[in-house]
Amino acid sequence: DAGxxxxxxxxxxxTGRQVTLMCHQTWSHSYMFWYRQDLGHGLRLIYYSAAADxxxxxxxxxxxVVSRSKTENFPLTLESATRxxxxxxxxxxxxxxxxxxxxxxxxRLTVL
Amino acid sequence: AQSVTQxxxxxxxxxxxxxxxxxxxxxxxxxxxxxxxQSPGQGLQLLLKYFSGDTLVQGIKGFEAEFKRSQSSxxxxxxxxxxxxxxxxFCAVGPLGNEKLTFGTGTRLTIIP
Numbered sequence: 001d002a003g004x005x006x007x008x009x010x011x012x013x014x015t016g017r018q019v020t021l022m023c024h025q026t027w028s029h030s031y032m033f034w035y036r037q038d039l040g041h042g043l044r045l046i047y048y049s050a051a052a053d054x055x056x057x058x059x060x061x062x063x064x065v066v067s068r069s070k071t072e073n074f075p076l077t078l079e080s081a082t083r084x085x086x087x088x089x090x091x092x093x094x095x096x097x098x099x100x101x102x103x104x105x106x107x108r109l110t111v112l
Numbered sequence: 113a114q115s116v117t118q119x120x121x122x123x124x125x126x127x128x129x130x131x132x133x134x135x136x137x138x139x140x141x142x143x144x145x146x147x148x149x150q151s152p153g154q155g156l157q158l159l160l161k162y163f164s165g166d167t168l169v170q171g172i173k174g175f176e177a178e179f180k181r182s183q184s185s186x187x188x189x190x191x192x193x194x195x196x197x198x199x200x201x202f203c204a205v206g207p208l209g210n211e212k213l214t215f216g217t218g219t220r221l222t223i224i225p
Contacts, residue, residue, distance in 0.1 A: 035215075042118075042202060042217040043156075058212070090155060099144045099163075099206055101213060103155040 003027075006091050006104040014112050019078045021107050023091030032074035033092040033101060034058075034066065036085075043090065049074055081111045114139045116205050118216035125193050126224050133188040133219050135177075135203030145186040146204040146213070147177055156202065162186065173197070198223045 004025040013019050023032065030051050035043040035058075045058030047066040055066050063085060065077045074093075078085055088108050092101040115138040125131050137143060144163055148156040160171025167179040177188045186203060200220050206213040 040217060043215040045212060048212070092156075099213075100146070100158055100161060102158070103148075105155045 004091060004093055004102055004104040006089075006107050008107060009105065010108050012110045012112065013081050015082060016080050019081050019109065021076045021078075021089055021091075021109070023074045023076070023104060025072055025074075025091075025093040025102075025104075027093065027095065027102075028071055029093035029102075030071070030096045031094045031101075032068065033094075034064070034074070034076045035090045035092065036060065036087040037090060037106070038087050046076065046089075078109075081109075083111050085109065086111045114143070114205050114207065114212075114214045116203050116214050116216035118201075118203055118219050120219045121217070122220045122222065124222045124224060127195055128192050131188075131190045131193045131197070131221070133201050133203075133221070135186045135188065135216060136184055137186060137203070137205040138184065139205055139207060141207065144206040144213075145177075145179060146206070147171065147175070147186075147188050148202045148204065148215075149173075150200045150202065150218075152199070159188070159201075193221075193223055195223045195225075197221060 007022045033048045034046040044060045049055045049068045088106050090106045091104040094101045117136045146161045147159040150156050160169050162169045162179045200218045202218045203216040204213045
């Protein structure tokens with residue numbers, strides 16, 4: 001499918017487990033982003049990537065790991081999930097020519 | 113540091129009435145400004161953006177926004193709302209040439225018949 005997709009859409013896990021959220025885009029956009037959305041906080045940037053093999057921290061990076069070996073994929077890993085990481089996670093991408101970010105449908109993650 | 117304030121957490125409007133959602137930003141230079149809409153269970157969709165030029169920006173779904181540098185505001189307006197406009201609206205700011213967007217906390221819009 002064209003556009004930006006996220007998988008899974010819903011995930012329930014337990015404290016201490018490793019979880020990986022996937023993001024895939026078909027536009028060959030250079031930039032990709034991970035946000036978390038929490039009530040009262042809006043969207044906060046976790047990590048972003050300017051190109052394959054280039055990543056940088058956002059506002060709330062602790063407890064998360066990212067990688068970007070291919071332009072189209074940008075997985076987000078919670079190495080040891082905590083209850084405070086219960087949230088809705090959004091992936092976004094944008095090209096180099098403009099600042100408009102296009103968002104995926106989100107992943108709702110619950111950590112028990 | 114850049115920041116965005118959306119002072120209204122929740123707004124209720126009658127169908128057919130006009131709407132204005134407030135957004136105030138803090139940034140030292142000319143910013144990129146955006147309004148996104150999020151329907152329940154969905155991702156964010158871009159409504160409109162301001163980069164430069166005309167301070168009144170037209171977007172999709174009949175929305176418009178006005179950039180007022182003197183007031184550091186970028187308020188979203190619609191002359192007549194429809195029940196399908198019920199959603200959460202986010203204002204965002206990003207510096208020119210920088211990829212880091214900062215989002216406001218959002219305004220939830222409820223439409224009553």
